[in-house]
Amino acid sequence: SEGVSYVVDDGEEDSDDESSVDEDFHRSFLFVVHDRFGLMLLTQEIHRIDDKEGDLPRIRFKLPGGHVDAPEFEAASILMKSIAAGKGKGNQSLTRRQRQRRHLLEACRIGAARTLFEETGIDKRHC
Secondary structure: OOOOOOOOOOOOOOOOOOOOOOOOOEEHHHOOEEEEOEEEOOEEEEEOOOOOOOOEEEEEEEEEEEOOHHHHHHHHHHHHHEEEEEEHHHHHHHHHHHHHHHHHHHHHHHHHHHHHHHHHOOOOOOO
16 A cells, blocks of 8 residues: 655644745655655756866756645645535534645645656656
8 A cells, every 4th residue: 555644844833823824835745665666766967067077967866746836725725625515514623723734735745746747757646
């Protein structure tokens, strides 16, 4: 079985204020683990012109993922509304901050799936 865990730390104390999630701040990355080959890291060549040894390529490793865009927040809003409509009163017991965090996590999940597809061709956008 496969699963993805998300951790969100926006550096703010928990509160129930009326502020919304800052869409320009968030990024989402995935740890993709293959049963046989292990952790997937992407490679990127970086050419440094000021290198003393000439224009030698350097390899940088990175996790798949990146910026969470506005369409991901919009899609998360639609999904959260449909989930709330199906659950009835159970979702109403959440504080505003808890609803914001769930919205952020859903937007991050959608954004991570999009960037995973863009960077690798692995399509988990509809899972």
